[in-house]
Amino acid sequence: MAEEKDVVVPTTFTSAVILTEMGLSHVPKRFILPVSQRPNLNVKPSPNTSLPLVDLALLHHNTLRSHVIDEIGLACKEFGIFQVINCGIPSSLIEGAMDAASEFFNLPVEEKMPLMSDDVKKPVRYGTSLNHVEDTVYFWRDFLKHYSHPLSKWVNSWPSNPPQYRENMGKYAEAMHKLSIELMGAIFESLGLMPKYLKDEMEEGMQVMAVNCYPTCPEPELALGIPPHTDYGCLTILSQNCQGLQVKDREGTWVPVPTVDGVLLVHVGDHLEVMSNGRYKSVVHRATGNAEKRRISIASLHSFAMEKKVRPVPELVDDQHPKAYGDISFKDFLDFLSRHAITKKTFIETVRLI
Numbered sequence: 001m002a003e004e005k006d007v008v009v010p011t012t013f014t015s016a017v018i019l020t021e022m023g024l025s026h027v028p029k030r031f032i033l034p035v036s037q038r039p040n041l042n043v044k045p046s047p048n049t050s051l052p053l054v055d056l057a058l059l060h061h062n063t064l065r066s067h068v069i070d071e072i073g074l075a076c077k078e079f080g081i082f083q084v085i086n087c088g089i090p091s092s093l094i095e096g097a098m099d100a101a102s103e104f105f106n107l108p109v110e111e112k113m114p115l116m117s118d119d120v121k122k123p124v125r126y127g128t129s130l131n132h133v134e135d136t137v138y139f140w141r142d143f144l145k146h147y148s149h150p151l152s153k154w155v156n157s158w159p160s161n162p163p164q165y166r167e168n169m170g171k172y173a174e175a176m177h178k179l180s181i182e183l184m185g186a187i188f189e190s191l192g193l194m195p196k197y198l199k200d201e202m203e204e205g206m207q208v209m210a211v212n213c214y215p216t217c218p219e220p221e222l223a224l225g226i227p228p229h230t231d232y233g234c235l236t237i238l239s240q241n242c243q244g245l246q247v248k249d250r251e252g253t254w255v256p257v258p259t260v261d262g263v264l265l266v267h268v269g270d271h272l273e274v275m276s277n278g279r280y281k282s283v284v285h286r287a288t289g290n291a292e293k294r295r296i297s298i299a300s301l302h303s304f305a306m307e308k309k310v311r312p313v314p315e316l317v318d319d320q321h322p323k324a325y326g327d328i329s330f331k332d333f334l335d336f337l338s339r340h341a342i343t344k345k346t347f348i349e350t351v352r353l354i
């Protein structure tokens with residue numbers, strides 16, 4: 001039982017990792033969701049999932065490129081998420097980043113404590129529930145978030161322990177950044193724009209890595225690892241070591257996403273929804289807990305520079321498609337996040353005009 005062990009839980013910071021180390025047999029009350037928001041864990045991911053699978057090697061094929069662009073466009077439109085294979089990233093590089101992440105969460109709490117913060121504007125921070133002040137229910141996740149692009153600007157502020165963290169995560173971050181540029185080119189092309197459209201803005205944009213740890217949860221049917229949300233950026237590229245991600249399909253049904261070796265997941269984020277003037281919608285997703293296995297995921301979020309306003313692309317606004325969104329920047333999102341609980345209202349809802 002918790003009381004019997006010599007573990008001090010900080011009152012301002014409730015870490016799921018610490019609670020799991022305490023060996024609880026029940027989740028504490030503040031993690032228990034109202035019945036209507038609890039996940040149904042009996043729905044297992046199907047290997048024949050309807051989630052699109054895109055072979056990125058074909059983007060370099062003269063005659064097949066346009067077919068792949070259509071596939072990506074359809075995936076963004078119908079699902080807001082797709083799986084990609086053959087991205088040219090060695091599996092050892094992804095495994096290296098996952099191992100570094102896992103070892104970081106294994107560190108004793110005293111080593112992680114100096115990075116703990118509820119301030120969403122910190123470029124490097126360790127946290128748990130998204131907003132301790134505003135969130136009324138807590139979530140079974142610890143995370144490390146850090147800015148990552150350009151790498152040379154940020155890498156020295158990343159954890160120096162485990163010793164391989166900076167090198168492994170740095171290589172991974174650079175590979176994700178390169179991939180995000182290629183994907184954005186394909187996505188713009190699928191919208192009828194030039195593939196180089198806004199490429200400089202992406203090159204100079206922000207990259208935030210959200211390194212997530214969902215420790216084993218004694219009662220995963222009562223709690224969530226991360227509540228339903230959309231990602232703020234243009235797109236997010238995700239690696240995971242086991243299943244736990246669920247996405248809401250266009251009918252409102254939660255669909256579990258399978259884990260397949262060599263597959264990365266690409267989410268449409270709010271900025272892409274705005275730029276596409278609503279042709280593509282950011283995908284609502286959440287992560288469930290797991291009683292047997294600790295889950296690690298690395299989400300790489302790509303957006304324009306902090307204060308750069310994102311707006312519907314003029315070519316995509318006409319009489320049939322009136323401007324549907326106001327202008328937003330990453331900074332606007334952070335301002336919103338520091339004031340609101342993520343569980344109450346999503347940021348994108350506040351910028352929709354129609």
Ligand SMILES: O=C(O)CCC(=O)C(=O)O
Pocket residue numbers: 210212226231238240244245285286287297299
């Ligand atoms: O762990 C996951 O699969 C999702 C993580 C996520 O949604 C995020 O970090 O924004």
Ligand SMILES: [Fe+2]
Pocket residue numbers: 229230231285299
């Ligand atoms: Fe997310």
